[in-house]
Amino acid sequence: MKFRVNRKEFYQAIQNIIGVVPVKTTLPVLGNILFDLQESTLTMTGTDLEVSISTKLSVQGERDGTVAIPAKILFEIVKELPDIPMQLEADEDFKVALTADKGFYKLSGESKDEFPQISIEETDANFEMDAQRFDGMISKTLFAVSTDELRTTLMGVYMKVLDGELRLVATDGHRLVKIIDSKFNSSGVQQETIVPTKALNLLSKNLAKEETIKVGISDDHIVFRLSETTIFSKGIEGQFPNYERVIPIDNDKKVIINRDLFSSSVKRVSIFSNSITHQIRLSLSSGSLDIRSEDIEFGGEAREKIDADYSGDNLDVGYNANYLIDILRHLNSDEIELHLKDPVSAGVIYPTGQEEGEDILMLLMPIRLNDN
Amino acid sequence: MTASLNKIRILPENLTNKIAAGEVVDRPASVVKELVENSIDSGADDITVIMREGGKALLQVVDNGGGMTEPDLVLAFQRHATSKIAVFDDLANVSTLGFRGEALASIASVAQVDTRSVLQGESSGHSLRIEGGVMNSVTASAGRPGTSIAVKNLFFNTPARRKFLKSVNAEYRQILTVMSRFCLAYPEIAFTLVNEDQVVYELTSESHESRIGSVLGARIRKNMIEIENDGPVKITGFVGNQDVVRRSRGDQYMYFNRRFFTSKNLNYAVVAAFGEILPRGSYPIYIVNIEMDTSQVDVNVHPTKMEIKFANDALIFSSVRGAVKRALTSHHVIPEISPWTAAGESFHKAESMSPSSINSGREAAASQLSFEPGRAPLPGWPDGRFLKAESTSTGVEGDGSASMPASVQTAANRTVDASFERLNVWQVHKKYIISQIKNGLIVIDQHVAHERILYERALDSFETRKPSSQQLLFPQIIELSQQDYSILLEMIPFLENVGFVVKAFGKNTVVVEGVPTDVKIKDDERILLQILDEYKRGKNDRTEIRENVAASFACHSAIRAGDPLSLDEMNGLIDQLFSTREPYFCPHGRPVLIHVSLDELDRRFKRH
Numbered sequence: 017m018k019f020r021v022n023r024k025e026f027y028q029a030i031q032n033i034i035g036v037v038p039v040k041t042t043l044p045v046l047g048n049i050l051f052d053l054q055e056s057t058l059t060m061t062g063t064d065l066e067v068s069i070s071t072k073l074s075v076q077g078e079r080d081g082t083v084a085i086p087a088k089i090l091f092e093i094v095k096e097l098p099d100i101p102m103q104l105e106a107d108e109d110f111k112v113a114l115t116a117d118k119g120f121y122k123l124s125g126e127s128k129d130e131f132p133q134i135s136i137e138e139t140d141a142n143f144e145m146d147a148q149r150f151d152g153m154i155s156k157t158l159f160a161v162s163t164d165e166l167r168t169t170l171m172g173v174y175m176k177v178l179d180g181e182l183r184l185v186a187t188d189g190h191r192l193v194k195i196i197d198s199k200f201n202s203s204g205v206q207q208e209t210i211v212p213t214k215a216l217n218l219l220s221k222n223l224a225k226e227e228t229i230k231v232g233i234s235d236d237h238i239v240f241r242l243s244e245t246t247i248f249s250k251g252i253e254g255q256f257p258n259y260e261r262v263i264p265i266d267n268d269k270k271v272i273i274n275r276d277l278f279s280s281s282v283k284r285v286s287i288f289s290n291s292i293t294h295q296i297r298l299s300l301s302s303g304s305l306d307i308r309s310e311d312i313e314f315g316g317e318a319r320e321k322i323d324a325d326y327s328g329d330n331l332d333v334g335y336n337a338n339y340l341i342d343i344l345r346h347l348n349s350d351e352i353e354l355h356l357k358d359p360v361s362a363g364v365i366y367p368t369g370q371e372e373g374e375d376i377l378m379l380l381m382p383i384r385l386n387d388n
Numbered sequence: 389m390t391a392s393l394n395k396i397r398i399l400p401e402n403l404t405n406k407i408a409a410g411e412v413v414d415r416p417a418s419v420v421k422e423l424v425e426n427s428i429d430s431g432a433d434d435i436t437v438i439m440r441e442g443g444k445a446l447l448q449v450v451d452n453g454g455g456m457t458e459p460d461l462v463l464a465f466q467r468h469a470t471s472k473i474a475v476f477d478d479l480a481n482v483s484t485l486g487f488r489g490e491a492l493a494s495i496a497s498v499a500q501v502d503t504r505s506v507l508q509g510e511s512s513g514h515s516l517r518i519e520g521g522v523m524n525s526v527t528a529s530a531g532r533p534g535t536s537i538a539v540k541n542l543f544f545n546t547p548a549r550r551k552f553l554k555s556v557n558a559e560y561r562q563i564l565t566v567m568s569r570f571c572l573a574y575p576e577i578a579f580t581l582v583n584e585d586q587v588v589y590e591l592t593s594e595s596h597e598s599r600i601g602s603v604l605g606a607r608i609r610k611n612m613i614e615i616e617n618d619g620p621v622k623i624t625g626f627v628g629n630q631d632v633v634r635r636s637r638g639d640q641y642m643y644f645n646r647r648f649f650t651s652k653n654l655n656y657a658v659v660a661a662f663g664e665i666l667p668r669g670s671y672p673i674y675i676v677n678i679e680m681d682t683s684q685v686d687v688n689v690h691p692t693k694m695e696i697k698f699a700n701d702a703l704i705f706s707s708v709r710g711a712v713k714r715a716l717t718s719h720h721v722i723p724e725i726s727p728w729t730a731a732g733e734s735f736h737k738a739e740s741m742s743p744s745s746i747n748s749g750r751e752a753a754a755s756q757l758s759f760e761p762g763r764a765p766l767p768g769w770p771d772g773r774f775l776k777a778e779s780t781s782t783g784v785e786g787d788g789s790a791s792m793p794a795s796v797q798t799a800a801n802r803t804v805d806a807s808f809e810r811l812n813v814w815q816v817h818k819k820y821i822i823s824q825i826k827n828g829l830i831v832i833d834q835h836v837a838h839e840r841i842l843y844e845r846a847l848d849s850f851e852t853r854k855p856s857s858q859q860l861l862f863p864q865i866i867e868l869s870q871q872d873y874s875i876l877l878e879m880i881p882f883l884e885n886v887g888f889v890v891k892a893f894g895k896n897t898v899v900v901e902g903v904p905t906d907v908k909i910k911d912d913e914r915i916l917l918q919i920l921d922e923y924k925r926g927k928n929d930r931t932e933i934r935e936n937v938a939a940s941f942a943c944h945s946a947i948r949a950g951d952p953l954s955l956d957e958m959n960g961l962i963d964q965l966f967s968t969r970e971p972y973f974c975p976h977g978r979p980v981l982i983h984v985s986l987d988e989l990d991r992r993f994k995r996h
């Protein structure tokens with residue numbers, strides 16, 4: 017295999033896929049990127065066996081061939097080089113030589129036979145999505161995904177495709193985000209799956225210049241096809257919890273608050289909260305919201321009062337401030353609506369005035385406070 | 389009534405002497421065992437056990453078995469009256485559960501016993517009341533076929549023994565244990581258990597697998613693998629895979645011809661079959677039934693028949709191990725060629741050689757404090773604590789551990805508080821925290837340190853705090869065995885005090901609705917089971933409930949070896965550790981930290 021390429025595009029391409037290469041792995045060959053050159057098209061593929069990504073790059077091809085090249089070291093050297101043309105050549109023993117200007121770098125690759133074969137199955141269920149719109153939805157959901165390896169079904173975003181509706185749900189058991197795109201055309205597809213966080217992170221990284229994404233979805237995997245890049249991911253096995261059942265419908269204590277004011281108050285007050293629990297207390301009374309925290313061990317205490325559009329009975333409820341800040345950060349309306357019932361049930365948060373065709377709901381479970 | 393229906397004979401004197409003597413009943417649970425065995429022997433397929441006050445006030449077993457004739461009813465309560473063996477040769481061929489003919493007699497001598505028995509096909513039979521061994525006359529009585537024996541006020545005439553009975557709850561649990569053993573061995577028999585007029589469970593005749601689910605819960609049933617062995621030693625049963633190993637013994641059922649017994653040797657046969665895949669300190673779940681010609685065994689070793697002597701121990705051991713191993717292998721629980729073997733071995737070897745074994749346990753650690761006996765406490769060191777540490781070393785002074793360098797000690801005799809230079813903290817191997825202190829360095833075990841912090845916090849919260857609790861979006865429903873359920877019930881008030889919201893849901897099920905906010909809890913379902921297992925282990929050591937819950941909670945909520953810590957987290961941990969009352973030992977007595985003095989380092993580097 018032998019080709020010439022410009023450093024800038026080459027680096028960009030490696031950067032787009034390096035995220036899939038596992039840092040620690042029991043299968044060392046996964047630390048490589050598979051290079052496959054056919055005439056002037058170079059296809060680079062990385063995988064961790066769950067998620068795979070491959071991207072095409074046009075180069076000046078001289079000799080076709082396929083070889084697996086250590087990803088990390090390649091990424092690091094290309095990163096440090098200036099934007100100049102470079103040449104990459106691999107011999108029969110999979111020795112890889114990189115030449116750029118006056119530099120010469122040699123590394124040991126591996127045979128393509130060592131690299132796992134990734135076959136992307138074709139699915140019947142195919143549809144297209146608006147890339148930017150989907151990117152926006154992903155970025156509003158990913159934060160709520162669980163990192164608890166013992167609860168695998170929560171470690172991804174539940175995605176459900178219905179006629180005229182695309183739905184994303186993420187939860188870690190303490191909070192939950194549900195976003196519905198109701199202007200969505202699924203081309204008749206009806207499917208659901210749980211997409212691992214890693215696949216969506218990789219996708220999001222590659223979406224900047226894209227307009228539409230072609231998606232293929234089945235019971236156990238999902239494929240995202242972009243103009244040069246294809247991302248393939250296994251769906252997470254198992255049943256996503258019945259989230260509809262936990263979304264309350266009788267939360268009758270409704271308050272409207274300015275999002276920025278609320279968020280910055282919570283941030284300041286939380287500095288004085290216990291550093292382990294991050295517990296704060298919201299006290300609602302007619303026309304205002306009191307935000308308080310105290311750290312008994314260190315004697316700190318903070319309190320702020322902000323205006324709130326509220327006329328119901330007084331109510332005190334505790335939250336983990338970090339969770340609340342996360343939620344407020346991922347909404348972009350000027351004001352938010354908070355619907356509560358009592359100090360121990362889920363609070364529901366909506367943006368006031370949903371965007372056209374978008375329906376966002378966030379749930380937050382309270383901390384039961386010492387006094388109730 | 390024909391004479392041939394009279395079955396009971398008094399055993400000849402020489403034969404009774406062949407049978408090891410011994411008291412059969414020592415507590416309500418053993419009464420249950422004897423009565424239910426009799427019911428099973430009578431051919432019943434529906435048995436109801438009714439109790440009050442943990443069996444102390446009432447224990448009644450009702451069956452639909454063969455029943456007894458009037459003369460048999462009277463004979464049944466005489467010592468060594470049995471219908472089950474008549475001559476010595478029979479003793480080698482016992483296939484029924486009872487055969488000594490002494491249970492009913494013993495029970496009747498220490499309680500008020502009301503019996504009614506109706507023969508199969510009849511609509512009336514006979515009743516008999518015996519009080520403290522004194523028999524009233526037999527009266528006619530109508531009823532359904534079968535036998536009902538009600539034992540009231542056990543030990544009413546032997547106050548000394550009555551005093552030795554444990555709490556109602558403890559006796560109740562023993563009965564649950566005994567009943568589980570029957571339920572799991574006889575899935576074809578319907579068992580009903582009624583406690584204080586409430587049905588605890590009502591098991592219909594079912595398959596063995598479905599019975600396991602009814603008794604031990606669905607999670608365990610799903611993870612059970614069937615075992616089998618044919619040949620002279622026939623083995624049937626189930627063994628739990630890796631996913632359901634426990635941190636404490638329990639749910640281990642070994643039967644011989646469906647008679648429950650215990651055997652260290654055969655337990656080890658199961659453990660050996662698991663090999664290295666069984667994490668250290670964990671116990672497999674199993675239900676193993678061994679069937680073979682009874683002439684090969686002596687069931688008679690122990691009066692309460694919990695132990696059995698086999699003529700061919702080795703054969704049975706290898707049959708059990710083989711059956712379990714085959715099942716595990718065919719279900720891919722054990723990889724064919726275990727890649728862990730080599731690593732596992734070297735791990736054990738390395739461990740046995742490492743000097744850390746010197747530090748295992750409070751005694752060992754404390755013994756290090758006595759290298760310089762009589763030394764005055766260092767400045768800043770409260771005298772009391774020094775003395776306390778020294779006093780635990782009684783009997784250890786001057787033993788082999790003196791080879792431990794005098795200045796590599798737990799820091800218990802040093803002033804370490806407040807002398808940390810806060811920036812100089814490192815985490816090594818994601819397991820230990822090393823820090824420079826004035827006169828040397830200190831090594832802290834991060835897990836044990838956090839355990840101590842959480843332990844004291846839990847104890848405090850029992851006294852004062854009403855804790856806050858993160859509510860869960862998806863409450864966790866946990867199904868338990870009957871026994872675990874009743875143990876958990878006694879823990880609940882304490883668990884709530886550390887921040888769990890746990891509610892009994894009935895039917896051996898609990899719901900976790902909230903978890904403590906001040907610990908990072910990963911799996912809400914598993915943590916409760918882990919705490920429960922730890923608690924059960926502590927129970928064997930007779931630890932007080934509150935201390936046991938606190939220690940179990942601390943052990944499973946603390947950060948672990950392998951958890952990376954930030955600088956802030958390490959400093960926070962050290963701060964909190966030194967505001968505990970006893971920063972040097974964990975609740976189980978392991979040392980929290982080790983101090984290496986500058987002197988010692990200098991000496992080792994030959995600077996002196």
Ligand SMILES: Nc1ncnc2c1ncn2[C@@H]1O[C@H](COP(=O)(O)OP(=O)(O)O)[C@@H](O)[C@H]1O
Pocket residue numbers: 395396422426427430451453454455456464465469470471472485486487488489490491492493535
């Ligand atoms: N539930 C019962 N149904 C029928 N017969 C019974 C029942 N319980 C006891 N018997 C009779 O009473 C006898 C004595 O019982 P027991 O004292 O337990 O001695 P063993 O069971 O060892 O023979 C038994 O052999 C049996 O014939």
Ligand SMILES: [Mg+2]
Pocket residue numbers: 422425426485486487489491492
């Ligand atoms: Mg008997």
